[in-house]
Amino acid sequence: MKKEMDEKKKVGVFICHCGRNIAQTVDIEKLMEEVREKYDVEFVEDNMYMCSDPGQNLLKESIQAKNLDRVIVAACSRDMHEPTFRSAAQEAGLNPYLVEIANIREQVSWVHDDKEKATEKASKIIGSTIEKVVRDEPLEPLQIPVVQRALVIGGGIAGIQAALDIADAGYEVTLVEKSPTIGGHMAQLAETFPTLDCSQCILTPKMVALSRHPKINLLTTSEVVSVEGYVGNFKVQIRKNPRYVDVDKCNLCDDCTAVCPVVVHDEYNQGLAPRKAIYIPFPQAVPASYVIDEATCLGIDPLICSKCKDVCLVEAIDFDMQPEIIEEEFGAIVVATGYDIYPIENIGEYGYGSHPDIISGLDFERLLSANGPTQGVIRRPSDGKIPKTVVFVHCAGSRDPAKHLPYCSKICCMYSTKHALQYKHLVHDGTAINFYIDVRTAGKDYEEFYKRAAEEEQVIYVRGKVSEIIEDGDQLLVKGVDTLLGEAVEVHADLVVLATGLVPSKGTQEISHLLKLSCDSKGFLKEAHPKLKPVESALSGIFIAGTASGPKDIPETVAQASGAAAKAATILASEYLEREPQIAQVDPTTCGVCHTCIHVCPYGAIYLDEVVGRITVREALCEGCGSCAAACPSGSIELKNSTSEGIRARIKALLQG
Amino acid sequence: MNKLKVAVALGATCAGCDVAILDLNEKILDVIEIVDFVFWPTAMDFKLEDLKALKDGEVDVGLYHGAIGTEEDEEIAKILRKKSKVVVAFGACANFGGIPSLTNMPYESKIFDVVYKESPSTSNPEGTVPLKETEVEGTKLTLPGIRKRADSLNSVIDVDYYVPGCPPMVPLIEQVVDILRVFVEKGTLPPKGAVIAGQDTLCKECGRTKPETISYTEFLSPQEVKEIDPDLCLLSQGILCLGPATRSGCGGLCTSMNVGCRGCLGPTDKVDDHGLKMISALTSLLDVEHEEEYTEEELDKLIEKIPDPLGTFYRFTYGVSMISKLHPDMEE
Numbered sequence: 001m002k003k004e005m006d007e008k009k010k011v012g013v014f015i016c017h018c019g020r021n022i023a024q025t026v027d028i029e030k031l032m033e034e035v036r037e038k039y040d041v042e043f044v045e046d047n048m049y050m051c052s053d054p055g056q057n058l059l060k061e062s063i064q065a066k067n068l069d070r071v072i073v074a075a076c077s078r079d080m081h082e083p084t085f086r087s088a089a090q091e092a093g094l095n096p097y098l099v100e101i102a103n104i105r106e107q108v109s110w111v112h113d114d115k116e117k118a119t120e121k122a123s124k125i126i127g128s129t130i131e132k133v134v135r136d137e138p139l140e141p142l143q144i145p146v147v148q149r150a151l152v153i154g155g156g157i158a159g160i161q162a163a164l165d166i167a168d169a170g171y172e173v174t175l176v177e178k179s180p181t182i183g184g185h186m187a188q189l190a191e192t193f194p195t196l197d198c199s200q201c202i203l204t205p206k207m208v209a210l211s212r213h214p215k216i217n218l219l220t221t222s223e224v225v226s227v228e229g230y231v232g233n234f235k236v237q238i239r240k241n242p243r244y245v246d247v248d249k250c251n252l253c254d255d256c257t258a259v260c261p262v263v264v265h266d267e268y269n270q271g272l273a274p275r276k277a278i279y280i281p282f283p284q285a286v287p288a289s290y291v292i293d294e295a296t297c298l299g300i301d302p303l304i305c306s307k308c309k310d311v312c313l314v315e316a317i318d319f320d321m322q323p324e325i326i327e328e329e330f331g332a333i334v335v336a337t338g339y340d341i342y343p344i345e346n347i348g349e350y351g352y353g354s355h356p357d358i359i360s361g362l363d364f365e366r367l368l369s370a371n372g373p374t375q376g377v378i379r380r381p382s383d384g385k386i387p388k389t390v391v392f393v394h395c396a397g398s399r400d401p402a403k404h405l406p407y408c409s410k411i412c413c414m415y416s417t418k419h420a421l422q423y424k425h426l427v428h429d430g431t432a433i434n435f436y437i438d439v440r441t442a443g444k445d446y447e448e449f450y451k452r453a454a455e456e457e458q459v460i461y462v463r464g465k466v467s468e469i470i471e472d473g474d475q476l477l478v479k480g481v482d483t484l485l486g487e488a489v490e491v492h493a494d495l496v497v498l499a500t501g502l503v504p505s506k507g508t509q510e511i512s513h514l515l516k517l518s519c520d521s522k523g524f525l526k527e528a529h530p531k532l533k534p535v536e537s538a539l540s541g542i543f544i545a546g547t548a549s550g551p552k553d554i555p556e557t558v559a560q561a562s563g564a565a566a567k568a569a570t571i572l573a574s575e576y577l578e579r580e581p582q583i584a585q586v587d588p589t590t591c592g593v594c595h596t597c598i599h600v601c602p603y604g605a606i607y608l609d610e611v612v613g614r615i616t617v618r619e620a621l622c623e624g625c626g627s628c629a630a631a632c633p634s635g636s637i638e639l640k641n642s643t644s645e646g647i648r649a650r651i652k653a654l655l656q657g
Numbered sequence: 658m659n660k661l662k663v664a665v666a667l668g669a670t671c672a673g674c675d676v677a678i679l680d681l682n683e684k685i686l687d688v689i690e691i692v693d694f695v696f697w698p699t700a701m702d703f704k705l706e707d708l709k710a711l712k713d714g715e716v717d718v719g720l721y722h723g724a725i726g727t728e729e730d731e732e733i734a735k736i737l738r739k740k741s742k743v744v745v746a747f748g749a750c751a752n753f754g755g756i757p758s759l760t761n762m763p764y765e766s767k768i769f770d771v772v773y774k775e776s777p778s779t780s781n782p783e784g785t786v787p788l789k790e791t792e793v794e795g796t797k798l799t800l801p802g803i804r805k806r807a808d809s810l811n812s813v814i815d816v817d818y819y820v821p822g823c824p825p826m827v828p829l830i831e832q833v834v835d836i837l838r839v840f841v842e843k844g845t846l847p848p849k850g851a852v853i854a855g856q857d858t859l860c861k862e863c864g865r866t867k868p869e870t871i872s873y874t875e876f877l878s879p880q881e882v883k884e885i886d887p888d889l890c891l892l893s894q895g896i897l898c899l900g901p902a903t904r905s906g907c908g909g910l911c912t913s914m915n916v917g918c919r920g921c922l923g924p925t926d927k928v929d930d931h932g933l934k935m936i937s938a939l940t941s942l943l944d945v946e947h948e949e950e951y952t953e954e955e956l957d958k959l960i961e962k963i964p965d966p967l968g969t970f971y972r973f974t975y976g977v978s979m980i981s982k983l984h985p986d987m988e989e
Contacts (some may be wrong), residue, residue, distance in 0.1 A: 227853070334983060521949075590857050590925040592857045592905065594900070596941060599941070600941045631941035632934075632938070633928075633938035634934075635926075636927060642666065644927065
């Protein structure tokens with residue numbers, strides 16, 4: 001099992017003082033002596049700062065002068081300067097993968113006081129690193145060709161922003177949206193906190209810009225059905241569902257809706273208004289075209305009614321349109337599949353959504369909107385009366401691990417404050433009461449906005465949870481407790497708005513399965529690192545934007561979308577991706593094809609090649625984490641330059657007296 | 658044609674390996690054609706003196722089965738080495754220490770207590786234990802001393818070839834016979850250290866289909882599974898099977914009977930510690946997608962379902978395992 005060293009390697013060891021960082025705890029003179037005596041090395045030298053220019057020059061000159069073919073720099077963590085020394089060695093003509101770092105700072109000087117023992121430990125770490133470096137093989141970085149085109153999944157504000165940014169950077173983008181228009185939830189909102197900008201007014205310019213952008217290919221009524229491949233080379237199948245209306249011919253004359261006999265709830269208006277089976281989601285929809293709702297239209301197989309087709313002068317309507325499968329390749333993917341709101345039907349204590357005057361925050365947005373079912377006049381759904389008292393219930397179904405969502409959705413405090421404030425603007429003599437647990441205003445100008453509502457605009461804030469809402473005549477009796485006064489509170493309200501939280505959208509769940517993205521316990525997409533890699537998924541080349549990874553407000557969503565776009569653009573920017581070659585390799589002679597590695601690989605980098613019946617590593621996907629090597633029950637997988645035999649030799653060197 | 662002189666010696670063994678040779682059935686006649694057994698105490702009337710009487714190197718092939726459990730086993734192994742040109746470790750015990758090496762767990766001073774006093778089926782009110790020397794009616798009787806550990810053959814002598822298995826399966830023994838025939842006819846042998854079995858693992862030859870990814874949520878004994886799917890990977894049905902970590906060569910004898918592999922062929926060339934590798938693989942496979950949701954207590958409960966972890970993962974290889982070397986008795 002022991003690998004024969006075919007030839008003696010000329011190892012050079014460079015020991016860094018790191019100013020006093022290392023030198024005050026490690027006796028450098030003694031260490032150099034020991035390394036010379038104990039180990040079979042060609043050259044040992046020290047320097048005050050190996051990472052400095054003189055230090056690097058020492059490394060380069062010594063490699064050439066002494067003909068070194070292996071180099072160890074005993075200095076700080078390899079996370080810090082491994083690239084520095086590897087590129088210096090490369091400049092001197094040495095393969096960079098023949099340079100190793102012996103960490104004698106973080107692992108020695110910073111954690112020990114006893115100079116003698118620290119010096120001894122430093123020597124052992126160097127000895128162990130020698131065992132690695134003499135086994136290292138020269139490697140070349142992998143070159144992965146890149147398809148310089150991006151896919152954005154989801155056409156809400158996050159997807160729109162990401163697509164625009166990538167396209168503005170000069171790359172082609174395909175944006176796939178499930179519904180007939182882009183815009184997402186933001187298109188449903190009335191005004192936005194804390195500036196009270198009209199949501200549509202700030203969103204629609206971006207929608208138009210997207211539709212006109214020469215680099216953006218917009219696919220609405222479309223879904224991603226399969227994704228294969230890896231960073232730089234994703235092969236994606238998209239199903240474009242039939243719209244039954246030719247986008248190019250439709251002139252938005254609206255003759256069709258007048259004759260359509262089918263009336264259904266309008267989802268854009270949260271079911272608070274009707275629409276026809278042929279409709280345009282909202283006037284500024286992009287693409288600007290009517291669409292037929294396949295599920296309810298009477299014209300699609302069997303053809304019972306064709307009234308719209310009969311009146312359409314431009315002959316835009318085609319009942320025979322078929323789904324179309326589009327296959328395209330992409331170099332990077334941005335997932336912006338957004339959220340759904342927590343259904344008020346789940347909340348039993350607030351009537352399971354059965355009372356027409358107990359509505360969700362998103363419902364209330366529609367009542368506030370000028371293009372909503374009430375043209376922006378606040379009328380309650382049951383009888384159309386203008387409500388004189390409105391209760392806003394914060395944390396409805398949130399922060400309630402026993403029964404509902406355990407987490408805080410971050411935006412509800414602010415949108416409820418906005419709702420109350422806007423209501424006060426519209427109904428001057430009305431009373432707005434907000435029941436809250438605590439008001440969370442962590443955002444720029446958010447606290448000021450809350451103060452304005454509470455102090456200047458007479459919005460009443462009651463600290464306490466609403467326990468029950470029951471019908472009382474034509475009003476609602478809201479029962480709760482004021483925890484500041486320690487008293488039970490009962491309020492008669494004409495309308496109750498439940499500030500429900502955000503949950504992962506159905507699309508987010510579907511995409512996570514399709515792309516094999518991991519989710520957190522709540523079902524939101526998991527970031528590669530919650531702090532340092534917030535827009536990256538664990539899979540290289542797939543990025544996350546917006547609420548798909550958790551509740552966010554609009555500014556945060558837009559910032560994240562731009563971040564994801566920038567990350568995607570860095571991949572698209574080059575024709576080839578360079579990847580670390582220290583990846584897994586499978587020995588087919590001992591591999592039993594047990595599939596263990598396929599299961600443990602977090603990157604989808606290992607698969608069974610059915611043609612040859614062998615376990616195969618997708619080199620472009622492998623991150624070199626070593627999970628497969630540890631799990632492989634037949635010991636057939638090893639990382640390049642980290643063989644089991646080498647690791648054993650390193651451990652032995654560390655443990656030897 | 659000169660016949661090969663073959664000696665079959667044994668140590669701590671159940672003699673199943675001897676029976677395995679006889680399991681060649683009519684093929685044993687081919688063996689007799691090329692082989693002269695100069696020592697095989699289980700099958701014929703041989704005494705150790707007969708082996709000692711042979712000249713050094715006179716035996717062409719010496720097979721040894723059983724672990725090195727007693728001082729006498731070690732002595733026999735050394736004599737066999739001296740007398741044989743080629744020594745073959747035959748069977749799991751000679752290869753890895755085998756089941757006898759599980760006695761390395763309770764160390765020497767305790768093993769007699771466990772076996773002669775504490776085991777539930779033992780009635781020994783006087784607490785009699787075997788002694789190296791006993792006086793019986795004026796005669797001194799001796800027994801071989803028990804070693805501190807039951808070890809593999811190669812821990813006491815140089816071994817040329819390895820035939821694992823408990824016992825080695827007929828196809829493997831046939832391979833040995835073929836090698837012997839080539840040796841007789843051409844005088845050539847495989848490279849030293851060769852293992853006469855497959856190079857890869859049981860999964861390759863078990864024949865059950867595997868789901869693309871294997872995962873399980875609990876360990877079950879075969880009798881707990883309502884209906885074992887005869888075509889589906891046993892592990893994915895929750896039945897503990899050491900197949901993924903175990904060398905191929907048996908053709909899936911156990912798995913074809915709905916019994917999980919016990920690992921008698923040991924690990925592949927690439928692996929030092931059979932049990933550790935299997936534990937590493939198994940823990941990696943456990944309900945990966947939800948592993949973070951398990952509490953420590955739930956995990957403990959799962960592990961409790963493995964009745965005898967050491968005996969399960971190291972049934973045949975404890976003697977050569979890393980953990981057996983951590984034993985307190987081994988500190989000197």
